[in-house]
Amino acid sequence: MNTLEENELLSCRDVSLGYEGKPVLEHVNLSVRSGDYLCVVGENGSGKSTLLKSLLGLLPPLSGEILRSPALRDRAVGYLPQQTPAQKDFPATVLEVVLSGFLSNRGLKFFYTAVERSAALMNLGKLGVLELQGKCYRELSGGQQQRVLLARALCAASQLLILDEPITGLDPAAAQDLYKTLRYLNEKEGMAVLMVTHDIKSALQDARTIVHISHGGRWFCGSVEEYLRSPEGRRFGGGRS
């Protein structure tokens, strides 16, 4: 069937993903629904980022179909990529970085509107870093930079936030702050969250759905309870307290 259910934002239907005709993942069936909190876990090199790229529409599937809800078309998906050293050194003010979240949706307009400016400030406020708006981005700590990038992603997102290993480089307190913010956005604002993470313990606490990808493309997708009963969950999720 090639239509989405009412609350589905994204759906992979028997999808193969890979590069230059060579599959990394095969027979992927996955739905992301409104208000979902979905964590993708698994070993290095198993295909987590490949899955994200495909869900973002950056990597076309080798076969199968990825369906997107009309709700996702305009300003609906925010993406927080893995930070690179070059991004950490970005020579712009915090407000400019956050405003750039609007760029992908604005076509050939060269100036930000007053509405965009006030939304950018509101998102900085939501992330608790409004007072940093005039500072140079590269002078911030890693935790502050990550909050600013999340505020930027929120400028693009009204339905779904996609995050690739967002706590890399953060200390435990900053990581917990980021998780708290994501819980708030998910529970109070109904934002669907899809996150690649190596932090299985926190994934088991916050997520409703776990995707575990193993080498060779072995694939698990289910609730936290189902995951903990699965072979992958028994092996990797046993540390849940």
Ligand SMILES: Nc1ncnc2c1ncn2[C@@H]1O[C@H](COP(=O)(O)OP(=O)(O)OP(=O)(O)O)[C@@H](O)[C@H]1O
């Ligand atoms: N642009 C590319 N061209 C060809 N192969 C690629 C490309 N990007 C990734 N791969 C390969 O696809 C496989 C999956 O890589 P991917 O980056 O999706 O893994 P990952 O699970 O996100 O890893 P990590 O946990 O280390 O970030 C790897 O074998 C990788 O070498």
